[in-house]
Amino acid sequence: MSTAYLNQTLRILTLFILVFGILFFGRTVLIPLTFGAVLAMLLLPICHWLQSKGMNNGLASALSVVFLLLIIGSLITLLQYQLSDIINDLSKIEERINDIITGLKSYVRQHFGISNQEQQKIIKEQQSGGMGKVAGIFTALLGSLAGIIIDTILVLVYTFLFIFFRGHFKKFILRMFKPENRDTTAEVLQNAGTVTQQYLGGLGLMIIMLWVMYGIGFSIAGVNNALFFAVLCGILELVPFAGNITGTSITVLMALAQSSDTKVVIGVIITYGLVQLIQTYVLEPLVVGDRLNINPLFTILIIVVGEAVWGIPGMILAVPLLGIFKIICDNCDLLKDYGFLIGPPKEKKGEEGNFITRMFKKSK
Helix, strand or coil: CHHHHHHHHHHHHHHHHHHHHHHHHHHHHHHHHHHHHHHHHHHHHHHHHHCCCCHHHHHHCCCHHHHHHHHHHHHHHHHHHHHHHHHCCCHHHHHHHHHHHHHHHHHHHHHHHHCHHHHHHHHHHHHHHHHHHHHHHHHHHHHHHHHHHHHHHHHHHHHHHHHHHHHHHEEEEECCHHHHHHHHHHHHHHHHHHHHHHHHHHEEEEEEHHHHHHHHHHHCCCCCCCHHHHHHHHHHCCCHHHHHHHHHHHHHCCCCCCHHHHHHHHHHHHHHHHHHHHHHHHHHHHCCCCCCCCCCCHHHHHHHHHHHHCCCHHHHHHHHHHHHHHHHHHHCCCHHHHHHHCCCCCCCCCCCCHHHHHHCCCCC
């Protein structure tokens, strides 16, 4: 290996470390900005369609954001309607939780020899000074809620501005490259936008299908307010790996609190298993597909890195951002080796298919 090649590799790795450092320390500013850019790419087809009907750029950009707000508002209204039914059943849920606690106390008394009075004393000791902790938690929640509202407004503003000034931003990026490289740069920008739209559009369609399957499964299992939990599980799919497990865990806990029938819990678990099988082997290959063309190892790795750098927003944004980065690598001579590393192994003709299926094929 030549010294020049080694120095070039070290410079690129140093650049990666510097970029991740900037992402970590600038996350307060960069997270809403990145969400705005990604949503703008997703809404561009709507804006183009409105402009093709004779609307000017400003009105089409504003209506694209309004369309996004209508979708979000509809989901919130649906969840709020279902949540009101859950709140009306709080007294029954509280009784069920008290029964569960009583059963746990009885189990502890029988198996560990700790009387109910001693258990109550331990609980009171743990709760001593708890009002201050509760107040602190309440204050932190209010602060988090205020931060979420501010970030949401910023994301919507950024989304509108990215759509409205997209031509200006594109010209700026092209001006940064030599004239002979501008055609390639324009193609990279076009491909990055197209791949992001296809991936996020496919993901949205898959989430709608998950709502239907979870809704049917939870209704058959006998879960109260099945639609609420179906929508919740589908939305949490935006958080890869952890989201579906979290949504199903919440549904199981609420099923336990709402009913003493273990068949309901078993039905929820069976529904989760069946939906995951259909999602992995049918929906993801057909609806989402290999839009981003990324190696599964790096898909998992970037999600872990995204969580470490930006938390849950990083997990949501990590995969589409890695897909954009791979497109850049594939069109940049200095980064082509990294694009090859991030991408999946090249398959022979006729061997394409689901990654899980290919794993168990005998090698020739």
